[in-house]
Amino acid sequence: MNFADRLFNAIEKKQNPSVVGLDPRISQIPDSIKQERVAKFGDTPQAVAASFVAFNKKIIDAIKGIVPAVKPQMAFYEAYGPYGVEAFQITCKYAQDSGLLVIGDAKRNDIGSTAVAYAKGFLGEVNTIKGKARVHYVDALTVNSYLGSDGVKPFVDEAKNGKGAFLLVKTSNPSSGELQDLRLKEGETVYEAMAKLVDKWGEEVVGERGYSSIGAVVGATYPGEAQRLRLLMPKTPILVPGYGAQGGGAMDTMPCFNDDGYGAIVNSSRGIIFAYQKKGGEYDAAARDAALAMKRDLSDALMKKGIYPW
Amino acid sequence: MNFADRLFNAIEKKQNPSVVGLDPRISQIPDSIKQERVAKFGDTPQAVAASFVAFNKKIIDAIKGIVPAVKPQMAFYEAYGPYGVEAFQITCKYAQDSGLLVIGDAKRNDIGSTAVAYAKGFLGEVNTIKGKARVHYVDALTVNSYLGSDGVKPFVDEAKNGKGAFLLVKTSNPSSGELQDLRLKEGETVYEAMAKLVDKWGEEVVGERGYSSIGAVVGATYPGEAQRLRLLMPKTPILVPGYGAQGGGAMDTMPCFNDDGYGAIVNSSRGIIFAYQKKGGEYDAAARDAALAMKRDLSDALMKKGIYPW
Numbered sequence: 001m002n003f004a005d006r007l008f009n010a011i012e013k014k015q016n017p018s019v020v021g022l023d024p025r026i027s028q029i030p031d032s033i034k035q036e037r038v039a040k041f042g043d044t045p046q047a048v049a050a051s052f053v054a055f056n057k058k059i060i061d062a063i064k065g066i067v068p069a070v071k072p073q074m075a076f077y078e079a080y081g082p083y084g085v086e087a088f089q090i091t092c093k094y095a096q097d098s099g100l101l102v103i104g105d106a107k108r109n110d111i112g113s114t115a116v117a118y119a120k121g122f123l124g125e126v127n128t129i130k131g132k133a134r135v136h137y138v139d140a141l142t143v144n145s146y147l148g149s150d151g152v153k154p155f156v157d158e159a160k161n162g163k164g165a166f167l168l169v170k171t172s173n174p175s176s177g178e179l180q181d182l183r184l185k186e187g188e189t190v191y192e193a194m195a196k197l198v199d200k201w202g203e204e205v206v207g208e209r210g211y212s213s214i215g216a217v218v219g220a221t222y223p224g225e226a227q228r229l230r231l232l233m234p235k236t237p238i239l240v241p242g243y244g245a246q247g248g249g250a251m252d253t254m255p256c257f258n259d260d261g262y263g264a265i266v267n268s269s270r271g272i273i274f275a276y277q278k279k280g281g282e283y284d285a286a287a288r289d290a291a292l293a294m295k296r297d298l299s300d301a302l303m304k305k306g307i308y309p310w
Numbered sequence: 311m312n313f314a315d316r317l318f319n320a321i322e323k324k325q326n327p328s329v330v331g332l333d334p335r336i337s338q339i340p341d342s343i344k345q346e347r348v349a350k351f352g353d354t355p356q357a358v359a360a361s362f363v364a365f366n367k368k369i370i371d372a373i374k375g376i377v378p379a380v381k382p383q384m385a386f387y388e389a390y391g392p393y394g395v396e397a398f399q400i401t402c403k404y405a406q407d408s409g410l411l412v413i414g415d416a417k418r419n420d421i422g423s424t425a426v427a428y429a430k431g432f433l434g435e436v437n438t439i440k441g442k443a444r445v446h447y448v449d450a451l452t453v454n455s456y457l458g459s460d461g462v463k464p465f466v467d468e469a470k471n472g473k474g475a476f477l478l479v480k481t482s483n484p485s486s487g488e489l490q491d492l493r494l495k496e497g498e499t500v501y502e503a504m505a506k507l508v509d510k511w512g513e514e515v516v517g518e519r520g521y522s523s524i525g526a527v528v529g530a531t532y533p534g535e536a537q538r539l540r541l542l543m544p545k546t547p548i549l550v551p552g553y554g555a556q557g558g559g560a561m562d563t564m565p566c567f568n569d570d571g572y573g574a575i576v577n578s579s580r581g582i583i584f585a586y587q588k589k590g591g592e593y594d595a596a597a598r599d600a601a602l603a604m605k606r607d608l609s610d611a612l613m614k615k616g617i618y619p620w
Contacts, residue, residue: 023424025423026437026438026439027437034439037439038439038440043438043439043440043441044438044443045436045438045443045445047438047439048436048437048438048439051439073420073424073427075418075420075424075425075427075428075431076424076427078395078427078428078431079427079428079430079431079436079445080431080436080445081395081396081399081431081445081446082392082393082395082396082399083392084445085388085391085392085395086391086392089391089392107418107419107420107454108385108417109417109419109454110383110385110417111481111482111483111486112483113335114333114383114385114386115385117383117385117386117388117389118385118388118389120389121385121388121389121390121391126355126358126389126390127336127337127358128336128353128354128355128357128358129336129344129347129348129353129357129358129361130348130353131353133354133355135355135389135390135391135394136391144417144419144454144456145489146454146456146478146481146489146490147478147481147483147485147486147489148481148483148485148486148487148488148489148490149485149488150483150484150485150486151483151485168456168457171421171456171457171458172421173421173422173457173458173460173461174460175457175458175459175460175461176421176457176458176460177458178458178459178507179455179456179457179458179500179503179504179507180456180457180458182494182500182503183494183495184492184493184494184495185493185494185495185497187495190489190492190500193489193492194489197488197489
């Protein structure tokens, strides 16, 4: 099935347009988890990776009934080499087996056959010596499309097989404007020009719900910009980082939604998975409470805006 | 030592401003290598990864006396999961132990603590549970800086410890212009604006030879644009893809060099490592011949332009 259909069906089922970022930082993982792995593997990247897996599995168990998707951030896994990448694999597989969609946050980008390698590696199947193999368990990948359509086409191809991509348009960070906000001769900004490209690239893979499997990343920290972008890309699902720890509130994410109450999925990472550090108690219970609070927060905002769809 | 100094010292020593891209594709690796690994590991990603390592080691042995650096393309390794990433690690370590600089072509990009994870993972040391560990053996990483300075600062920090980065400015692919060539209100293009940012970001890490450890990627397929970019970023080392298989000739790379005959390093991947498919014979001998031919080609062009520095 088309990825956008799978995404919005899952959001409808959970009545919750949010995604939990699985961004493990070893310093913030409970000591009890770490001690056991150090005892087993020594003070190594392997022990870190094993701690990530143990931590993530309990988080996934705690939130799988609440959210439609998780978004593991590849940087935190990849930093630990092969063991870290294996932890990413195991985490994604466990999430999919738990009925969750997996958005791999990797912001990959390249051209031609190299872009194909990323698309096939994360979303499709790779060539082995005699056949093919599936390596990663990812439903959609974040992609940086500074390089143009050469780098996007392989992801559109995978989108024809039920997978998806979210292309960076307007990122949530303070310095995102240094390049993205530059004004073009025609009057629009660089990020608006990018939005038009994303909208065009996604045309081929629009699903039954009217949304494309080629999405966009638009930060909750820029609600004014988001409003304009929602209009420029009406059929594009928007992945919204910046809620919670980065300072965006639920109302700030509302411009990313369409009038049908769909069209966006809001991410929170630290605010959910490390909620126990602020609230105390078991980390999985704290994550569950935080995920429920975020769901309520978004529901309230959707109601306030008069677009609550359920 | 400052990365830019290490880079241009190595180029001076080898009298060769070229880098070999280690972009293994399993379909192009000699059967003899593959058969042995399939027999040992089955038709698995592990067998592919082991084939990459065996192939790369002989390539590195063949070219280490000729070129100053190699540039493994992460996409081709990562596509095979943990085994692939281990093959990347082993390849990079083997290249460094052979006296070569390693430019990891990963085009990574993110913000804040996530960008730190990429920078520390590839170029520095990561936090283990109680201490620190080195994971990757990479001297410089390619980086996509669409996200602005938040995503670049962690790499500048690593550059203060002798490492480097090459930031995408004008890429070599046919569609690079879709975003990069858009004209800004002020009259310059997006890639020129990016070049100015790169020049500014690199100011803090200029070495004794007058070059910064924050470099740029500028495709040989756009020599006109390169000429302008060389002037906009006088202290920025330029990594030049697009020579050879992508259609750029040695003269097309000349605008990326400064009048001192330095300032650029030209990449060739398929044209070197898979030269045996066109020329026949052993793949390592063919790669050596192709690397020597490229060195002569670049030397001739530098002489023709009157900037041969050796």
